[in-house]
Amino acid sequence: MQVGPSAFMALAAVLFSLGLYGAVARKSAVMVLMSLELMAVAVSLNMVALSRFVTPTEMTGQVFTIFTMVVSAAEIGLGLALVLAIYRQTRSIELTRMDTLKG
């Protein structure tokens, strides 16, 4: 059986949904960041697969993926720095406890 683009897209959709679930449901900021990373990976997979099937001679999607990988690495670094700064002050990374701004 030939594996078509829809198989990859389905896998990407599953990964994306898992990540989205984690990003919304998790309470620990680090777990949320990991879930976000999972979503980013799903998007990368989607792009690489589409690049392979839609434009096999051009690398547009793969180049896009390289850019998104770099940007998400930088973002995660920034996010962890924020989490670390909060942890140093409050000794907690639970998102549910961050309620100083309710109102």
Added chain:
Amino acid sequence: MPHDYVVIGTFVLVGIIFVMITISTSNILSHQKPSEAKGLIYECGVEPIGAPWVQFHVGYYVYALLFVVFDIETVFLYPWAIVFSRMGMIVLVEMFIFVAVLLLGLAYAWKEGALRWR
């Protein structure tokens, strides 16, 4: 296009069902009989010493962050190396600009004392 609805609907459904199945299987299959030995932290089979939440030195974290940032930037060098021979001098200049910007970033980290072990 009803066909497209089916495709998207399937994606969404499979996504939801997969999560539900994996979470419920692990709940169904696992035995919930915690004992003290089971609850211990796994440290290569040796009995754990001290508390598991050891605070790592912050210095490691800063270094790791710097490493990851510069490590991931090298990813751009690979596609560049492939097209370099076809594109000529202008691409070489562009890459020098890119590396120069990275070096400025490193210089900033140095200036701010991120490279000093504290």
Added chain:
Amino acid sequence: MLSGYWIFAPEVLIVAGAFIALFGDLLPGRDRTAAYVGAAVAALAAVLAAAGGTAGPMVFGQVEPDEIARFARTGIAALTALWALWVAGRGMPDERRRDAVALAMFAAGGGMLLTMAEDLIVMYIALELSTMPAYVLMGYRRRDVPGLEGALKYFLLAMLTSIIMLYGMSFLYGISGSTSFAELALEGSGMLGVLGVMLTLVGLFAKMSAAPFHYWAPDAYAGAPAVSVAFVSTVPKIAGIAVMARLLHAVAGDVGGLVTIMAVVAAASMLLGNLAALPQSDLRRLMAYSGVAHTGYLFMALAPDTSAGYGAAVFYTVAYAVPSMAIMLVAAEEGSDLTDLGKLASRRPLAAWSMVVWLVSLIGIPPLAGFFGKLYLFGSALSAGLVWLVVLGVLTSVVSAGYYFRVVREMFFGDEPAGIAALEPAPTASLALAIAAIATVAIGVGASPLLAALGVALG
């Protein structure tokens, strides 16, 4: 007129200025000099962007410096210069002036690139470049827990929505086989195309704090220093509206129903923003909700996919950004609680009257910038037959007068806050505020030539 690659001189200048500011502690005079250099470079970039003219698609069709981009780039650079000038005079809390100016300039550079983006990859990179410094600007004070929490919330939501946007972009690319806006061919792609466009728009909606995705803004702004809010809540919005005009123009022909979606989001933003702003007592929260409402007004003009509408929207972002930034800067001087402004009119009559000018412009009373901006916004929505939306816009503008005048009343008839120290005179900061006040009037008076230049774009 600048030709060839010289047309990107403003962006190169801004980024170079950002690096100079980053190493500002090596300059004589340290941080203050860095801020002055930043202001001067940004002002020069604004002049170059305005004088640089326009061009067709460039760099393999990835960017197009057209009329809309020219106006938005000039606005972004000029506002950044204004902000840096104020920072040079007053400084940031905790004295990280040089880093703050550098971050703001990086964000401005990204924003200016974003206004020209004609390609999904460029758009994504530029969007990230314009938002990432914003997280740091909001959460750079290491011991300030509310600020850090606000920044983290902003960061998590922004990252989540930008990944969702990326997912949508991957579908757009998969359908049309190209990332270029000009080659996006979504015709006949059915649901998948609509899904791609919707997911892509979600990212932009969140960045512009449009109604269903606005809830990060009040929290994030209320935790951050008012100086940072002054920049983060205004400058990226100009770039966001410009790129949204481009993207909508590229896809509106192929994907039906976008008018309805934009109109509904606009209506929800106007209603929610204006009603939620009414009871606020913190200026940062109040301006956050006012920002949501203004996004609604802007979307009203983007909805019908006409070049006049896009021009009006980009014009109004600048007309909104100038007074909005200036109000937050005054809040940074006086304190951001409404009662901190008590009797401002007797303490600093000039500042108080400038505040009146800005607030009145935000309500949309002639002859100020906001009035003409809203006039054109409503006009372009009317000509597309969105009468109900315009009626809602006018009604909510009347409601908005309620909370803006509450600020005015506090300044003129409120009680003087107890135990305030007299503000040190800072001539450059006052100069920045004066420029903002004059600009608010000047943009209003010069509205028709400015709009005439814009209205022909994106035809």
